[in-house]
Amino acid sequence: MAAAVFATVALAAVAAMLSAPRLHHAAPHHPWYLLGAAGTTFLIGALLRPWSVERMGWQALLGDAFTVSGYVLMALSLGGLLRARSVMQRHAIIDGLIVCVGAGLATTLLLAIPAASIEGRPRVVSVLAGLYPLFDVVLVLLLVSLAFTTSGRRPAYMLLLCGILLLLAGDLAYAIIGASGHLTGGRIIDVPFLLSCTAIGAAALHPSVADLTRPTSVPVQTWSLRRLLVIMPAMLVPFLLIPLVEHGHAEHVALAAGGTAMVALLVARAVAAVRDYADAQLKSEHQATHDPLTGLPNRLMLAREIGRLLSTAPPPKTSSAEVAVWVLFLDLDGFKLVNDSWGHEAGDHLLVEVARRLRDTVPQPAMVARVGGDEFVVARLGTRQETVTLVEQIMERLNAPVQVSSAEVVITPSIGVVGTTAGMAPVPAVAAVTAEALMRDADTAMYRAKSDGRGRWTEFDASMHERVRERVEIELALRQALSTGQLHLAYQPIVELGSGELVGAEALIRWSDPVRGPISPAVFIPIAEDSGLISAIGRWVLDETLRQVAAWRADSLISPDFWVSVNVSPRQLRDPTLPSKVSEALRRWDVPRSGLVLEITESVMIDASTVTDQVLFDLRRLGVKMVVDDFGTGFSALGYLRRHPVTGVKIDRSFVDGLGTDAEDEEIVRAVVAMSTALKLTVVAEGVETATQQDVLSTLGVTVGQGHLWSAPVSAEEFTERWLALAVLPEATQDAAGSS
Secondary structure, three states, X not given: OHHHHHHHHHHHHHHHHHHHHHHHOXXXXXXXXXXXXXXXXXXXXXXXXXXXXXXXXXXXXXXXXXXXHHHHHHHHHHHHHHHHHOOOOHHXXXXXXXXXXXXXXXXXHHXXXXXXXXXXOOHHHHXXXXXXXXXXXXXXXXXXXXXXXXXXXXXXXXXXXXXXXXXXXXXXXXXXXXXOOOOOOOHHHHHHHHHHHHHHHHHHHOXXXXXXXXXXXXXXXXXXXXXXXXXXXXXXXXXXXXXXXXOOHHHHHHHHHHHHHHHHHHHHHHHHHHHHHHHHHHHHHHHHHEOOOXXXXXXXXXXXXXHHHHHHOOOOOOOOXXXXXXXXXXXXXXXXXXXXXXXXHHHHHHXXXXXXXXXXXXXXXXXXXXXXXXXXXXXXXXXXXXXXHHHHHHHHHXXXXXXXXXXXXXXXXXXXXXXXXXXXXXXXXXHHOOHHHHHHHHHHHHHHHHHHOOOOEEEOOOHHHHHHHHHXXXXXXXXXXXXXXXXXXXXXXXXXXXXXXXXXXXXXXXXXXXXXXXXXXXXXXXXXXXXXXXXXXXXXXXXXXXXXHHHHHHOOOOOOOOEEEEEOOHHHHOOOOHHHHHHHHHHHHOOOHHHEEEEEOHHHHHOOOHHHHHHHHHHHHHOOEEEEEEEOOOOOOHHHHHHOOOOEEEEOHHHHOOOOOOHHHHHHHXXXXXXXXXXXXXXXXXXXXXXXXXXXXXXXXXXXXEOOOOOOOEEHHXXXXXXXXXXXXXXXXHHHHHHO
């Protein structure tokens, strides 16, 4: 009956081990299959043992053959789990061997040799009975090593550890009775084995079993107190055993072999500690000077290399054929779009691929470094012509498509180039050139290339410093202007072309600096975009516009259908909280949602990310209308208009200018009107300056327009006096345009 219970529990545990990979996706699968095989052989060995101990010859070894095979399979299983987690360090392996030697020496002298000296049975059987605890020690050490590769001890691990410790307890009990002449015991001595099967089976069934192979390693000191507490008792074993054992020939041989092995392992341990320390130093230095994602040198190592090149390069000459130090600063156009559309994992893949291409393209011994998110730098010695050739090769190589997730993307680089010769960067003296100065100038040239358009490279020249200085000063002044109320809004009327009736207005930001005077939006808006100020400015424009509309409504100066359009930047549309901010502003000023129109650029639709698309749809669900500004200057594709929730388009002034004189412009406007009508979109013509343009637009089907024909953008006070105080707008005249 007891044997049947033991067999049932063991078989259930084996079934649990074999089902772990499928039940809880424990990977890799083979350690659990090996563990199941080990349980099977253990069961066969346990069932055969009572029969085999009564036999002679090879039959007496049959039970032990299956049991030893079970230990080997279990060790392979734990080794497989350990390999899946991390690579074992040298000192950890030696520590395990030291403990094994100590445990092996103790079991050999105290259990195996006394058991082997008993007459009337095969010595191999007796020795194995004494050495089984050593096998369990090896398993415990493997499991403890597994514990050193994780910062957490999940239930599956603790159950597995309990199972092996119970196995050790059972084998130790059998070894003790084996030393006294018995190879089998009562049923009570088999209880640890029964509990061991139960614990290991429960470990395989617990959901945390999948965590056993996840590589969450934590650093462990090579000479930590925890490790010394394990190693020191093993090192003292030879000395502690001398007074406890008989001093026969076998005992002396065992002590000598164990002591020699212990000394050899201690020497190896010391050597391993020194080597590990040296490796740690090298690894630490590598981590401090290299980018962890791409493996390229970082800014620190790059600065050292440029400094070294400057110290070895010849003085700068006027000839471009002279060897000089060159720095190439690369920034990836559209990288943020990849991150927003496919996630950071795709962005990392792209960066690694760019790094690989740069390494393959840039010849040795030039250095390629990563100095920022999507910024790379090349530093080299060479001539101007060699550098220009290299830049063109880099442009060609990086322009090739990259497979990202399920799509191919083309990422073009913007490159700034600077050198220490007068041929490309006039530098007064080599003593004035530093690594930071060269990287700064190359960065400046890169931004100039980016401002000229994507996929370009630009040479640095001294005049760029003045533009950078002016840009920085404008940015600082703009920050102050935002906080001190220097910004204001101007309003340009939007009228119905047929009747001249006012239907809306466009709110346009203006800035008059106390020192520089009026500064064009074409100058400060791009700076606001690059510096991140555009979001704060956009919030101010929206709030100020709605405040003014609320004031006009309170004074009954505008009709319920009157609307005001506000420009929204691409950066604002990448903010997922924009719809809630717009909704809150409309509520605060009690302005109906139909009274606000947001103007977006075509580039927003072309380069739209997942976040931008969601923001556009959320704004439309809010009830806010959206029109595409400057329509016709970009791609103007029908597909973009169909995919995005826009309600209208604004024909760019460049097409309105030629109406009445240029037949091609007239056909373009006709096509835009036809396309918009088919999509049920409103059409506004901007930049209307003459009555002829107004007549042609009306003929082509455009119903609404704005421009200097009626008024230039004016202050809120002037807009109120000139337009809102009248029930019907006066006929458009050149005088009105002239007075504006």
